[in-house]
Amino acid sequence: xxxxxxxRKKTLIFAGLMFAQLILLSLQIPLGQExxxxxxxxxxxxxxxxxxxxxxxxxxxxxxxxYVLLGRVEGRNRSLRDEVFHLRQENGLLRRGxxxxxxRQAAETFLRTLDRSFCLAEVIGLDAVNxxxxxxxxxxxEDGLRRQMAVVDVHGRLVGRIIEPIGAGEATVxxxxxxNNAVSVAGVDxxxxxxxxxxxxxxxxxxKNVPAxxxxxxxxxxxxxxxxxxxxxxxxxxxxxxxLQTDGSLFKKIVVRPAxxxxxxxxxAALTGDSSGRGDLR
Numbered sequence: 001x002x003x004x005x006x007x008r009k010k011t012l013i014f015a016g017l018m019f020a021q022l023i024l025l026s027l028q029i030p031l032g033q034e035x036x037x038x039x040x041x042x043x044x045x046x047x048x049x050x051x052x053x054x055x056x057x058x059x060x061x062x063x064x065x066x067y068v069l070l071g072r073v074e075g076r077n078r079s080l081r082d083e084v085f086h087l088r089q090e091n092g093l094l095r096r097g098x099x100x101x102x103x104r105q106a107a108e109t110f111l112r113t114l115d116r117s118f119c120l121a122e123v124i125g126l127d128a129v130n131x132x133x134x135x136x137x138x139x140x141x142e143d144g145l146r147r148q149m150a151v152v153d154v155h156g157r158l159v160g161r162i163i164e165p166i167g168a169g170e171a172t173v174x175x176x177x178x179x180n181n182a183v184s185v186a187g188v189d190x191x192x193x194x195x196x197x198x199x200x201x202x203x204x205x206x207x208k209n210v211p212a213x214x215x216x217x218x219x220x221x222x223x224x225x226x227x228x229x230x231x232x233x234x235x236x237x238x239x240x241x242x243x244l245q246t247d248g249s250l251f252k253k254i255v256v257r258p259a260x261x262x263x264x265x266x267x268x269a270a271l272t273g274d275s276s277g278r279g280d281l282r
Contacts (some may be wrong), residue, residue, distance in 0.1 A: 118269040119143050138169060160173045176205060243255035
């Protein structure tokens with residue numbers, strides 16, 4: 001240490017302490033409206049940090065708000081989807097109910113012209129193995145149904161006949177497309193008669209026992225029941241010839257499309273008796 005500094009050591013220390021005291025006073029005592037050095041330094045350092053923290057909090061709060069809003073929107077969407085589903089179900093039920101009502105009205109209008117007593121019924125089931133063999137209807141012995149009664153659709157076209165099992169409120173209908181069913185039919189334009197036998201494999205029928213030498217029947221000719229079998233009343237539309245061939249055997253090979261359409265079997269009618277002029281419309 002130089003001699004100058006050694007001689008003035010105490011003076012320099014005193015001067016340094018006084019300077020430090022002045023700085024501390026300047027930091028602690030504000031001058032009017034002006035900020036002191038400490039406040040400016042603190043603001044310069046903490047201001048950006050505070051803005052950053054506030055920005056993070058705002059961003060997080062916005063994310064949470066959007067998350068809550070999206071949760072509410074998703075819940076509302078689920079509620080609307082459920083409502084739309086139920087409305088579609090109700091609409092489908094109403095449409096089916098209206099279709100059944102229209103079918104019943106159409107059946108009533110047409111079947112009155114047959115001048116036969118009948119019982120309207122709704123189809124409630126199909127054969128689980130082959131839909132071209134049989135159906136189940138919601139009428140039974142309590143409604144006067146019994147075996148061998150003929151069944152027609154809403155347009156009076158032949159569907160089949162009542163067979164076992166028959167319950168108090170349900171009955172089985174064997175369709176004309178069942179291979180175990182046979183109906184005596186003849187051409188509308190020609191007197192040639194044959195036996196209509198079902199083919200449940202494709203929903204068509206065969207017209208059997210027509211001699212190969214008979215050339216009266218032609219393709220597109222409609223067939224009606226003859227009544228010879230004493231099961232089906234005479235004159236019911238039974239089908240239309242779609243294919244006719246002679247293959248060298250004694251009888252012709254004739255394919256028939258049945259008159260009824262299985263897709264339209266919502267309502268059918270069991271013919272319960274001879275002429276009466278009235279039907280059971282329950």
